[in-house]
Each structure stands twice: as structure tokens, then as C-alpha cells.
């Protein structure tokens with residue numbers, strides 16, 4: 060994941076972060092290319108093209124928080140990645156106005172500084188005359204938030220936060236905004252003045268808060284978020300610095316407020332009331348690295364679950380004084396932090412915290428993208444930590460009390476709910492095969508696995524004799540898995556097993572002969588198996604080797620009309636092959652530390668199907684494509700197993716409980732299942748809810764093998780009409 064690691068480096072070394080291209084062309088043009096002159100990517104060129112356009116931007120560079128200061132990375136949705144990087148210095152050195160008057164507002168004199176974030180500076184504004192009370196439009200002191208017109212949030216006009224405040228003004232738990240306008244070089248918000256932030260309180264309390272206090276913060280923060288979510292927004296930057304108490308010495312001094320709506324976004328569309336669509340853009344990060352949800356690190360569209368996950372980190376931080384991912388520095392800080400978040404089990408994270416905090420964390424990290432949080436259930440978790448009948452509390456919990464009518468009942472239901480859900484963060488990595496099965500017309504197919512280098516030729520030659528071509532290759536523990544089948548449409552095929560990942564000279568030689576890469580696998584020792592075929596629809600091809608998942612490069616090539624057609628890894632290196640005319644009008648990527656089950660299901664629902672997959676020890680990436688054909692017609696399922704899913708493993712189809720992946724076997728565009736015995740293979744597939752089978756070479760063998768197949772989940776004995784003889 061390039062942007063999480065934040066730093067594909069420019070490289071002149073062959074096979075390191077290199078992009079190599081090929082296309083159909085004349086011999087003369089090819090000649091030019093091999094002499095290293097051709098850089099064009101248009102038709103007719105085959106040129107070596109070092110990639111000089113992948114630069115570090117995004118989550119990895121995003122979390123630039125200095126020690127103690129957690130500055131957010133902010134941008135508007137859909138802005139290009141290049142514009143996402145937070146700049147810490149103030150937008151300008153223009154002096155702030157000494158007096159502020161916006162429209163018909165009172166005149167305020169600038170007084171002491173209240174705080175400063177990555178985007179604005181906040182000062183006390185004291186009315187030069189009149190004023191009553193501490194809050195409200197007539198208050199004699201207000202908070203003035205200044206953002207310079209050249210500041211990073213104001214490139215296209217007033218800060219985005221203004222729009223959000225316009226919609227949300229008056230929402231429970233948010234400070235009231237009384238005036239807004241531009242004066243000189245500054246956009247200025249006039250709002251109620253508040254007191255110290257939870258960060259300040261934590262700091263002045265020996266960097267530790269009591270359970271009682273944090274439990275009160277928890278329930279009140281949940282109720283504030285509920286109100287905000289109810290209005291259709293998510294906050295997007297929940298952290299101790301953004302929770303403020305009321306002014307000291309006033310009746311609001313123990314009241315909790317949430318400030319800074321600069322990263323707020325809609326989870327619900329204003330017009331239709333529908334939940335916004337799921338998407339993942341791995342080069343987009345919004346939030347503050349220390350408290351951001353893992354989904355936010357991965358560039359997924361923000362939704363209600365993300366605010367709650369950030370709240371969980373906030374609470375644990377206030378209680379324990381530290382989070383396990385503090386202390387990372389450098390340009391890949393974002394990647395390291397998100398990796399650590401996934402690798403930290405709830406038990407480790409909540410060590411020494413009272414049980415409700417762990418339960419809260421487990422519930423919110425289990426939530427689906429569009430799941431409606433059960434706020435009152437979440438509040439009820441802290442029921443035993445707070446004396447709801449006492450009026451003396453470290454933090455007012457008026458909001459939580461109002462919403463808490465159902466607490467008793469919810470608490471009982473909660474017990475089951477917590478236990479039923481599976482854990483998403485195991486804290487330890489696992490090693491898995493991920494096999495992708497797609498329905499398609501009957502055809503002959505064969506697979507070999509645990510193949511040593513020296514045995515590869517023998518298997519491939521045998522398949523070739525039977526008219527099969529390699530359709531898919533993968534590697535585990537330096538052994539190869541090869542799928543060969545009769546339905547590839549290839550007319551000729553070559554392959555090379557090379558100690559180099561990927562062997563450019565050989566690939567370019569084959570490109571010269573009009574072969575295109577059709578599958579590729581890298582082993583952990585760095586060697587690679589590259590298969591190149593004739594008879595593909597491709598007209599041009601380009602590949603890239605990178606130390607990080609090269610999303611930016613992929614994105615760039617998508618815009619040039621290429622699609623990802625093969626993908627693999629060797630150790631931590633990625634190898635991506637992209638081709639023109641692959642027949643995929645659109646592609647999306649799912650990238651995660653775990654198998655991204657929810658994302659894949661959401662993409663499936665939208666008609667995408669997995670067409671490439673690869674994984675390093677840290678990350679798994681899936682490319683899903685919308686096909687020109689109705690891709691909804693192709694059924695697809697994935698299988699995760701600890702060993703290659705050979706016959707015996709078929710029984711485990713629905714019983715797998717594995718969660719973390721680090722190996723990928725990709726077996727796609729094929730049948731739903733493949734069984735093989737005595738050199739013969741047969742496949743089963745299901746159509747709709749009714750299973751359909753075919754077998755070769757004859758029905759008897761098929762039926763005998765069904766004894767095995769019947770062990771498979773969802774497989775029933777076929778009726779004669781179901782059976783087609785090949």
C-alpha cells in the first residue's frame with residue numbers, strides 16, 4: 060500500500076520500483092524501444108519506462124503529529140491525493156486583526172490565544188461594549204476561529220467547516236456559532252467560548268484520568284455522537300483535543316462539547332436519506348493518525364463506526380495514558396500505526412482497563428460500514444462504572460441520561476451480542492490460502508500444488524499434452540501451485556522460472572514475440588514464475604515492481620486505459636501487470652491487513668468480480684472488475700484455508716474461521732470447485748440455489764466422486780438432469 064507506507068522511492072535500479080511497458084508495434088518501433096529511446100505508451104510502442112511519478116503522499120505522510128500534538132490530515136472528498144497532505148505551518152504570516160466585526164455583529168477586541176490546530180487559530184474575542192453572560196450571541200467573551208484565506212482548507216472559498224456548522228448549528232454538544240464572515244485575509248467564526256480540552260485536563264492530571272471520569276466522558280461522548288449522526292454527519296476527527304469542557308467557573312464547566320467540524324462528512328445523503336456508498340481509495344486519508352479508525356487509514360468512506368472507533372482509542376488513551384502505536388516516526392508512520400492497530404488484540408489494547416472499555420472497543424470495531432450503532436446499548440456498557448443517581452459527577456452526562464431509558468433491557472441483550480460476534484483483531488497474523496472460485500461453463504481443469512521448481516516442467520508439459528494452458532499460478536513457501544485449464548482461449552504459451560522478480564529481459568523478449576503476461580507468481584525467496592501467452596485480447600502491457608502496493612501507479616494507468624490483469628508478491632515486493640483492452644471498463648481495489656470480507660461483498664453486490672489477488676505478510680490486495688458482460692452472471696466465492704484447498708479441504712468450505720491472510724492462491728474465472736483423483740478431474744458448480752455438476756470422463760466416475768463432493772457444504776446429490784457429461 061504505497062500511501063500508507065508513504066514512500067515509493069524513485070529508483071533507477073532495474074527490477075526495483077520499475078515500470079516496464081509493452082504494446083503492439085512495428086519492428087522498427089520495437090527496435091527503438093529496446094534501445095531505450097521510446098517512452099511513449101501509445102499503440103505501437105514497447106518502451107522501457109522508469110516510473111518517475113510515484114511520490115509519497117497520503118496516510119504515510121499524513122500523520123505528521125509532533126509528539127503530543129495530533130494534527131489531522133484534512134481535505135475534501137474527491138480531491139486528488141496530491142492535495143491531501145497537511146501542512147503544519149500557518150497559512151500566512153499576515154497579522155491577525157486587532158478588532159473583529161462581521162456584518163452586524165458586536166465589535167470584538169482580540170485577546171489571549173485559546174488554541175491552535177492544523178487549520179485555524181482560536182482567540183478570545185472580548186466585546187468592546189455591552190455583553191451579558193458567558194455564552195450566547197450577547198456574551199462578553201466569545202471564541203474567534205481564524206483561518207487564513209490562503210490556508211489549506213480555504214483554497215476554494217470559505218472553510219468547509221462553515222457549511223457544516225450552518226447545517227448543524229444547535230446540535231446537542233456542539234458550540235453555537237453566532238457569526239461568520241471574512242475580514243482582511245481571514246475567514247472568522249464567532250462562537251461560544253469553551254474551556255479546556257480533554258487533552259489539557261489529562262495533561263494537568265498527571266496524564267491519567269480516573270475510571271469514573273472516563274466512563275462519564277464515554278457515555279456523554281456517545282450521546283453527542285448520536286446527535287451528530289442523527290443529523291446525517293460523521294465527525295471524522297474524534298480525539299481528546301476536540302472534546303472541550305465548558306468555561307471554568309460557570310455552570311457549564313463540567314459539560315462536554317465536541318469542536319472542529321472541518322473533517323465532518325455526510326454518512327447519509329441529504330436529499331434521499333440513503334446511506335452513502337461504500338468505497339475505498341487507498342491513497343486517501345482523513346483524520347489524525349493516532350486516533351483514526353483502521354478503515355480511515357485504509358481510505359474507506361467514513362461512516363458512523365469510524366467515529367466510535369476513534370472514540371474507543373480516545374477513551375483508552377485517557378485511561379491508560381498511552382496507546383501502543385505512539386512513538387512511530389518517519390514517512391511511513393501512517394502505515395506502521397495502522398498495522399499496529401490491527402495487530403493489537405483487544406486484550407492487549409485494553410490491558411488494565413475495566414471490562415466495559417474492551418467491550419466497547421470490540422463492538423465498535425466489529426461494525427459494518429452502514430450499521431446503525433446501538434447507542435443506548437453502548438452507553439449501557441458503562442452502567443456499572445457510573446452512579447447514574449448521583450448528581451456529583453466529574454463530567455455532566457445529561458445527554459446520556461436522556462437517551463438511557465432503555466439501558467436496563469439493553470444491558471441484558473448486550474451480553475449475548477458481545478459474545479456472538481467474532482473477533483476482528485486477533486493480534487497475531489495467520490498464513491492462509493485465499494482461493495477465488497468463479498462459475499463458468501464446464502471445461503477441463505487441473506491443478507498442481509506444492510510443486511518444486513524441478514517438477515514444474517513435468518506438470519506443465521503433461522497439461523499441455525491434454526490441451527490445457529496455465530490459467531493461474533501462485534506460490535507458498537517457495538513451492539508453486541499451478542492451475543491449468545482448457546478454457547483460457549490461449550493459442551500458445553511460454554513460461555519462465557527466474558530467480559529475478561520480475562525478469563525484465565525475458566519478458567521484453569517475449570513481448571517482442573507477441574506474448575503477453577497472463578499470470579505471474581513470486582516466491583518468498585524472490586524468484587518468480589511468469590507465464591506469457593498468445594491469444595489474449597491485450598493490445599499493450601505494462602508492469603511495475605514496487606516495495607509498496609503501487610496504488611498511485613495503478614490509478615494513473617487506469618486513467619490511461621489500462622486494467623490490472625495479474626498481480627503477485629515476493630516477500631514484501633509487489634508485482635503488478637496492467638494491460639490495455641482487457642475488457643474491464645472499471646476496476647476497484649480492496650486493500651487491507653485482513654481478508655477484506657465486507658468490502659468484497661459490497662463490490663460483488665455492485666457487480667464487480669475479483670480478477671486479481673495478491674498478498675504480502677502484511678497486506679492483501681484484491682482487484683475487482685466490472686466486466687462488459689453482465690458480471691452479475693458470474694458467481695464468485697472465496698475460500699480461505701490454511702493449506703492449499705485440495706480434495707479433502709473441500710469439506711471445509713463453510714467452516715473456516717480464519718481471519719488473517721498472508722498468502723494468496725488465485726484461481727479465478729473458473730468453476731466453483733475442482734476435484735481431482737487419479738489424474739482425472741471434475742468440477743462442480745452451482746447455478747442460483749440449485750447445484751449443477753459435470754464430470755469427466757464418464758458418469759460413473761463422476762458419481763463415485765460425488766461421494767466426496769457430497770461432503771461439501773451446500774452440495775446435494777445431483778439428479779440425472781443436473782449432470783452433464785463432458
Ligand SMILES: Nc1ncnc2c1ncn2[C@@H]1O[C@H](COP(=O)(O)OP(=O)(O)OP(=O)(O)O)[C@@H](O)[C@H]1O
Nearest residue numbers: 173174175176177178179181202251252253300319
Ligand atoms: N469554542 C472554543 N472555545 C475555546 N477554545 C476553543 C474553541 N474552539 C477551539 N478551541 C481551541 O482551539 C483549538 C483548535 O481549534 P480547532 O480544533 O477548531 O482548530 P483546527 O485548526 O480545525 O484543529 P485541527 O487541527 O484539530 O483540525 C482546540 O483544540 C481548542 O483548544
